Amino acid sequence: MRHADITRKTAETDITLSVNLDGTGVYDVKTGVGFFDHMLDQLSRHSLIDITLRATGDTHIDDHHTVEDCGIALGQALAHALGDKRGIRRYGSFHLAMDDALVRCALDLSARPYLIWNVPFPTEKIGTFDTELVREFFQALSTHGGITLHVDMIHGINSHHIAEAAFKAVARALREAVEPDPRATGIPSTKGAL
DSSP: OOEEEEEEEOSSEEEEEEEETTSOOOEEEEOSOHHHHHHHHHHHHHHTOEEEEEEEEOTTTOSHHHHHHHHHHHHHHHHHHHTTOTTBOOEEEEEEEETTEEEEEEEEOOSOOEEEEEOOOSSSEETTEETHHHHHHHHHHHHHHTOEEEEEEEEOSOHHHHHHHHHHHHHHHHHHHHSBOTTOOSOSSTTSOO
16 A cells, blocks of 8 residues: 655644545545645545645744645655655546636656646635745645646636645646556656656
8 A cells, every 4th residue: 555654743833644646536634724725625625635634833923834834744755655666657637627726737756856847826825824835835746746746827816726736736737746656667757767
């Protein structure tokens, strides 16, 4: 089973996380940041990766450390659960439409982290949530998961829809990339390692 458990404790956050890449999209997420919980629920549901996450953080300051550290932990968990990546598809891409928003994601589980983020938000907040934290989450996920991640907004006027479309697009691309490839047996690289 492709599964990982991560515990991350710092002076700013305390996180426990469990992922199952071969799940059905079952999620149980509690970070203390309501909108972020909603986005992580979408990530789990649409990637079909089971995620159980508990996080407490210094949200009396702001949500930054909690969101970023959850991205770090999730990236580490994905990398651990994928192991040597033998037999996976490796690449994934998806165009996600949600009302006014259209977001494209393409990713490579290359072990070479790189984020291209072209997702402008028309507002600085979604409720009390800082929209700039969406990028911070994906930067941490990319870096600690070893993911080359490109996310581009093609259309969008509503910040909630744009953020949700981004999480869902990444989820769908990730679902494709982590899936076993029935025609492949080895590591999906001419180098022989990722």
